[in-house]
Amino acid sequence: MARLVNAALTSSALPALPPRLVCLRDGRDYRLRPLGPADAPRVAEMFATLSTESIRARYGYLIHDMSPERATRLVDVDPQREAPLGIFECDxxxxxxxxxAMGRLVHAPDNQSAECAFLVHDSQRRLGMASTLLKYLRVLGRRRGLPRLFAQVRRENKAMLNVFIQNGARLHFAPDSDVVEIDIPLRLPKILFDKGAPAPSIPGMSSPEKKGVSLVAVVADLVFVAAFFSFFYYVLQSHVPSNDPTMIRFWATMAAACMSGVFWLALQMLKTVFRFQRASRK
Ligand SMILES: CC(C)(COP(=O)(O)OP(=O)(O)OC[C@H]1O[C@@H](n2cnc3c(N)ncnc32)[C@H](O)[C@@H]1OP(=O)(O)O)[C@@H](O)C(=O)NCCC(=O)NCCS
Structure with missing residues (x-):
């Protein structure tokens, strides 16, 4: 399995995340896209006005000067092993x-997971930038075939811990450690009719497409339910404890009608599951 993932990643066709506009809590559109070498000046510009607390919280130490070389190292990465994303202002x-804001995946050496980390400019907090980056890092991770993402966050970093909690990550607190281990499984659970298709992108996951009621489906349902009713009406007559033909017909009809109702509900549920399965593979 590990070899398969490695082989996939060393092939030239690395899964991409095309640039997109994201609308955040302030109602404005921002551009989210992968960062590349040309973005080094933008990184330096961002760092020039970042608070020392933010830099320390992200890197664990203070970076006094973000030189062009240092900024370049943050964005000119080996795409097989790292995937930095950025959120830009957009007019x-x-x-x-x-x-x-920046978020990145860094592959673990065995390519079975990747660490994720975030940095949002002090002036743009609580707009959903970190949550949005996490959402798309998850998409990227799935596209890269990774079963999970992880992170290590200091206990006192409530902001980062809350971002993970709010986005469904698992937190592991060790009593004797200052660091909280974060685990973000990426594989969808195996469910009925799931053939292990590639993980869907965000729109595919949200909900199956709503379709109008088709006449053919209604007629097919009616035929199924009528056949079910007739069969059980016939079978149940011999089970009604009466000699009165009217009573026998009445109770057989009632019982078969109840059972047909349940059958109809089960049929609709089955069709809904099929629709979800089909939509989640698109
Ligand atoms: C942690 C950090 C990335 C959060 O970025 P953000 O864009 O403000 O986070 P979001 O807007 O997506 O917040 C999502 C949720 O997280 C929680 N949260 C975010 N910041 C919080 C704070 N300061 N205090 C408490 N909860 C906070 C909230 O529940 C928030 O939802 P809400 O605004 O609806 O209440 C940002 O504060 C940061 O860059 N910190 C410095 C660097 C850092 O610590 N990096 C992590 C290293 S692993």
Missing amino acids: AAGREGRLW
Whole structure:
């Protein structure tokens, strides 16, 4: 399995995440996209106004000067092993402005997981930038075939811990450690009719497409239910404890009708599960 993932990653076709506009809590659109070598000046610009607390919280130490070389190292990465994403300001004409947030995946040596980390500019907090980055890092992780993401966060970093909690990660607190281990499983659980298709992108996961009621489906349902009713009406007559033909017909009809109702419900549930399964594979 590990070899398969490695082989997939060393092939030239690395899963990509095309740039997209994301609308955040302030009602404004921002551009989310992978970072590349050309973004080094934007990184330096972001660091120039970051608070020392933010830098320390992210890197564990203080970076006094973000030199061009250092900024380049953050964005000019080996794409097989790292995937940095950024959120940029975006004006009405679609032109990119300042870089406000960064999130990245760093593959573990065995390619069975990747560490994720985040940095949001002090002036842009609580807009959902970290949560949005986490959402798309998850998409990227799945596309890269990773079974899980992980992170290590200091206990006192309530902001980061809350981002993970709010986004469904598992937190492991060890009594004698300052660091909380975060685990984010990426594989969808195996469910009925699941053939292990590639993980879906975000729109595919949200909900199956709603379709209008088709006449053919209604007629097919009616035929199934009528056949079910007739069969049980016939079978149940001999089970009604009466000699009165009217009573026998009445109770056989009632019992078969109840059972047909349950059958109809079960049929609808089965069709809904099928629809979800089909939608989640798109
Ligand atoms: C941690 C950090 C990335 C959060 O970024 P963010 O964009 O503000 O987070 P979000 O807007 O997505 O917040 C999502 C949720 O997390 C929680 N949260 C975020 N910041 C919080 C804070 N300061 N205090 C308490 N809860 C907080 C809230 O529940 C929030 O939802 P809400 O706003 O609806 O209440 C940001 O504060 C940061 O860059 N910190 C410094 C660097 C760092 O610590 N990196 C982590 C190293 S692993």
